[in-house]
Amino acid sequence: MTTDAVTVTQLAKGHAFFDLHRRASAFIIPNPWDVGTARLLAHLGFEALATTSMGYAFSLGRRDNTLNRRETVAYASAIAASTDLPVSGDLENGFGDTPEVVAETIRLAAAAGVVGGSIEDATGRADHPIYEMEHSIDRVRAAVAAARELPFPFTLTGRAENYLHGRKDLKDTIKRLQAYQEAGADVLYAPGLATKDDIATVVRSVDRPVNVVMGLQGVQLSLAELSEIGVKRVSVGSSLCRVALGAFLRAAREMRERGTFDYAAEAVSPKEMSLIFTP
Numbered sequence: 342m343t344t345d346a347v348t349v350t351q352l353a354k355g356h357a358f359f360d361l362h363r364r365a366s367a368f369i370i371p372n373p374w375d376v377g378t379a380r381l382l383a384h385l386g387f388e389a390l391a392t393t394s395m396g397y398a399f400s401l402g403r404r405d406n407t408l409n410r411r412e413t414v415a416y417a418s419a420i421a422a423s424t425d426l427p428v429s430g431d432l433e434n435g436f437g438d439t440p441e442v443v444a445e446t447i448r449l450a451a452a453a454g455v456v457g458g459s460i461e462d463a464t465g466r467a468d469h470p471i472y473e474m475e476h477s478i479d480r481v482r483a484a485v486a487a488a489r490e491l492p493f494p495f496t497l498t499g500r501a502e503n504y505l506h507g508r509k510d511l512k513d514t515i516k517r518l519q520a521y522q523e524a525g526a527d528v529l530y531a532p533g534l535a536t537k538d539d540i541a542t543v544v545r546s547v548d549r550p551v552n553v554v555m556g557l558q559g560v561q562l563s564l565a566e567l568s569e570i571g572v573k574r575v576s577v578g579s580s581l582c583r584v585a586l587g588a589f590l591r592a593a594r595e596m597r598e599r600g601t602f603d604y605a606a607e608a609v610s611p612k613e614m615s616l617i618f619t620p
Contacts (some may be wrong), residue, residue, distance in 0.1 A: 350364055350425075350585070351454060351456060351493050352370065352492070352493040352494075352511070354425075354426070354427040354428075354456045354493075355427065355456040355457075355495060356493075356494055357389075357427050357498075357581070358389055358429065358456045358457055358494070358520075359365065359387045359429035359494040359496055359527070359573070361388060361389060361427075361498065362527070362528060362550040362573050363549075363550075364573075366420075366568045367564055367567050367572045367573050367574060367575055368388055368389070368457045368483070368573070368574060368575070369387065369564060369575045369576075369577075370387070370391045370552075370574055370575065370576050371391070371484065371518075371576070371577055372390070372391050372393035372396060372431075372576060372577055372578055372579065372580075372581060372582075373389055373390055373392070373393075373396075373420060373581070374392075374393055374396030374399070374579075374581070374582040375397070375419075375420075376419055376420065376423040378450065378582075378585075379383060379394035379420045379423045379424055379426075379428075380423055380617070380618065381508050383423075383424035383425070383426050385494055387426070388426065388427075389426055389427045389428070389429065389486070390418060390420060390424070390426050390427075390428045390429070391429040391430070391431060391457075391576050392413075392417050392420055392428065392429070392431045393431055393578055393579045393581075393582060394406070394408055394431045394433055395578065395579035395582070396397050396415065396578075396579040396581070396582030396605075397413075397416050397567060397594075399579070399583075399586065400582070400584055405579075406433070406465060408433075409436065410436035410446060410449065411605075412432070412525055412601070412612060413431075413432065413436070414424035414430075414449050414450060414453045415418040415453070417430040417453050417455050418453035418454050418455075421453060421454030421455050422454055423543070427456045427457070427460070427601070428454070428455045428456065428457075429455060429456070429457035429496065429498070430450045430453075430455040430457070430458040430459070430568070431457055431458075431459060432446055432447070432450055432458040432460060433459050433461055433463075433464065433465075434460065434461045434462070434463050434464065434465060434499070435447075435461075435484065436571065438464070438472075438476075439480075440479045440480050440482070440483030440484075441483065441485075442485050443460055443480045443485040443513060444484060444486065444487035445482050445487075446458075446484075446489050446569060447460075447487040447488055447495070447497070447528070448458075448486050448491075449453055449465055449490075451491050451493075451495055456493065456494065456495060457495060457496035457497070457498065457527075457528075457529060458494065458495070458496075458497065458498065459485075459497075459498035459500050459528075460478070460480060460481060460497070460498070460500060460501075461483045461500040462477040462481075462499075462500065462501055462502055462517060463502035463504050463506060468507040469504075470507075470508070471502060471503060471506060471508060474516070474517065474520065477517065477520070477521075478520050478521070480523050481497075481499045481520075481521045481524040481525070482524040482525065484497055484526075485497055485524060485525035485526060486525075487525060488583035489525060491524075494586060496527045496528060497526050497527050497528070498526060498527065498528040498529070498530050498552060499521030499522070499524070499526030499528070499529055499530070499532045500519065500531070500532065500577050501514045501517040501518050501521070501529075501530070501531040502531075502532065503517070503531070503533075504531060504532065504533030504534060505532055511539055511542065511543075514531050514534075514542060514543070515546045515547075516533060517586060518543065518546070518547050519546065519547060522547050522549050526549065526554055527549065527550070528549060528550045528551070528552075528573075528574065529543075529547050529549050529550070529551050529552070530552040530553075531543060532554045532578070533554075533557070533559075534553070535559055535560060536561070537560060537562060537566070537570065538595030539569070540553055540560070540562075540572065541570040544570055544571040544572060545571070550573035550574060551572050551573060551574070552572075552573070552575070552576055553567055553572045553574070553575055553576075554575075554576050554577065554578050555567075555575055555576075555577055555580075556577040556581070557578060557580065576581050585596075588604075588607075591604065592604035592605075
């Protein structure tokens with residue numbers, strides 16, 4: 342494939358991904374953790390994919406928040422190359438404190454083939470888990486500037502991580518999302534919101550598409566319900582990976598503790614998988 346062909350393909354994916362957020366109804370963006378699961382999700386008809394840092398870390402036998410930038414970009418590149426769907430990267434906090442590092446992460450992710458990505462305001466430090474407001478804004482602004490320099494639309498998501506770090510302060514979360522909006526973020530995301538009312542309040546408080554994560558503990562709303570309150574994008578984080586690992590652990594425990602193999606009754610058939618993975 343020529344360089345021009347790659348550029349055109351990424352340009353088309355970038356426009357397609359951007360346009361998904363402008364539709365009247367919400368769409369689901371599931372999170373594969375490897376090439377096989379990305380191809381399965383594409384086969385099922387989903388319109389876009391997002392990577393999952395936790396899911397990929399678990400697939401490597403590691404804890405969450407242990408991936409470095411090189412590993413994350415390589416994983417995102419493999420997912421982006423595996424299907425024709427647009428892919429958004431879970432870029433964590435940009436893998437550095439400074440705006441300059443965050444901007445470089447956006448450039449590297451774009452070069453890897455993704456057409457969107459999220460930047461968190463979490464520091465990764467237990468004693469000071471969330472960046473100060475002005476520093477967080479500078480980081481998002483730098484990410485946006487790097488995205489706007491690209492030759493295709495790159496959908497930048499600004500994430501407010503309060504609720505995942507014990508800071509269940511809706512007012513501060515909304516203030517942060519509004520600030521990231523003003524800094525140029527295309528999509529806004531506050532994972533961990535606890536109620537339908539909180540989600541609806543966030544949607545009403547901003548003028549950008551809002552991403553909500555489902556599949557975690559807590560509030561569980563359908564795509565139709567989320568769409569009705571104005572959510573535009575629904576991701577599932579690491580939940581698909583954890584469902585698969587749950588089935589694996591149940592099967593392994595059955596063998597180890599009972600010496601039986603009843604789990605195989607729910608296994609997918611090799612024939613079905615072979616048909617899906619036929620080139």
